Amino acid sequence: MFCSFLDYIFVPTTPNMNQFKTLPELLDFFKDEKVCIAYLQQKLWNGNPTCPFCGTDKAYKTDRGYKCRNKECYKKFTAKVGTIYENSKIPLRTWFASIYLCTAHKKGISSCQLARDLGITQKTAWFVLHRIREMLRTKAPLMLRNKVQIDETYVGGLERNKHANKRRPIDKVTGKASDIKTPVIGIVETGGKVTVKVTEWVSKRNVQKLIEQNVEKGSTMVSDGYAMYGYLKNSKEFTHVVVDHSKGEYVKGGFHTNGIENFWSLLKRGIIGIFHQVSPWHLQRYCDEFAARYNSRQITDCERFAVSVTNSRGRLKYKQLIGK
Numbered sequence: 001m002f003c004s005f006l007d008y009i010f011v012p013t014t015p016n017m018n019q020f021k022t023l024p025e026l027l028d029f030f031k032d033e034k035v036c037i038a039y040l041q042q043k044l045w046n047g048n049p050t051c052p053f054c055g056t057d058k059a060y061k062t063d064r065g066y067k068c069r070n071k072e073c074y075k076k077f078t079a080k081v082g083t084i085y086e087n088s089k090i091p092l093r094t095w096f097a098s099i100y101l102c103t104a105h106k107k108g109i110s111s112c113q114l115a116r117d118l119g120i121t122q123k124t125a126w127f128v129l130h131r132i133r134e135m136l137r138t139k140a141p142l143m144l145r146n147k148v149q150i151d152e153t154y155v156g157g158l159e160r161n162k163h164a165n166k167r168r169p170i171d172k173v174t175g176k177a178s179d180i181k182t183p184v185i186g187i188v189e190t191g192g193k194v195t196v197k198v199t200e201w202v203s204k205r206n207v208q209k210l211i212e213q214n215v216e217k218g219s220t221m222v223s224d225g226y227a228m229y230g231y232l233k234n235s236k237e238f239t240h241v242v243v244d245h246s247k248g249e250y251v252k253g254g255f256h257t258n259g260i261e262n263f264w265s266l267l268k269r270g271i272i273g274i275f276h277q278v279s280p281w282h283l284q285r286y287c288d289e290f291a292a293r294y295n296s297r298q299i300t301d302c303e304r305f306a307v308s309v310t311n312s313r314g315r316l317k318y319k320q321l322i323g324k
Contacts, residue, residue, distance in 0.1 A: 144216065
């Protein structure tokens, strides 16, 4: 259930309190840090301060935040501790504007554009966007059901378009560059949600593991004619429908793979048009970002923003982000 801003009694009321449709309306609502902190506390704690260290809901207020009443913990904390905003010098007003822009734009926003829009450096904007992607990441399996489509795609540029020192080595047997693109496997519930997994290679084992973790038994799995999905034919847990594109089949008895292919189109158009290139190291985060927007496509930008702020827990450090 999504809550409107009218649920937060202690936040000063404004004409746009129920919902905002534009960035200026959002900035008018979150006019100072005090309003932002009050909103964040309500979304994370529902009015009952909870210690992020031990989990107790017994705390008393201090000049700068709260202090845990648990004698074994007794630590000071604020609503930012344990979230993507922890130890950040960026005002929450800027953070909230970044979250709104990232989640409202259908194909995302680049760090260069965000830096120009909000008056921060490109490096800061890049780090902010990756923290937001960490926040948007699905923390638990979605467990798709009924009609479920599965497909794979490959993300990456052509070797002939790369600088000579960045091209992959040529395989002496096939005469082609090995591991040119990064494989991505996607599973989508027809008319529902999608889950995406970046993998080093597309194999029966990886596909089977992803299906077992994210699809309820008894569902109907729809795939193309790729031989890798052949094991589903003899599966006792799933019904397998093959829509073989090589034979000119695109709809078979009402089954198709248009849902997952539409998602691939969004993902690739976003990478090509907005980000231009994505390294394999960060590709999973970009996939999580696109999946989060796709899975919340039936709600408003305001509701999507509220849900995102509720899921702000989970800190991402810079060294962790760059792999050091």
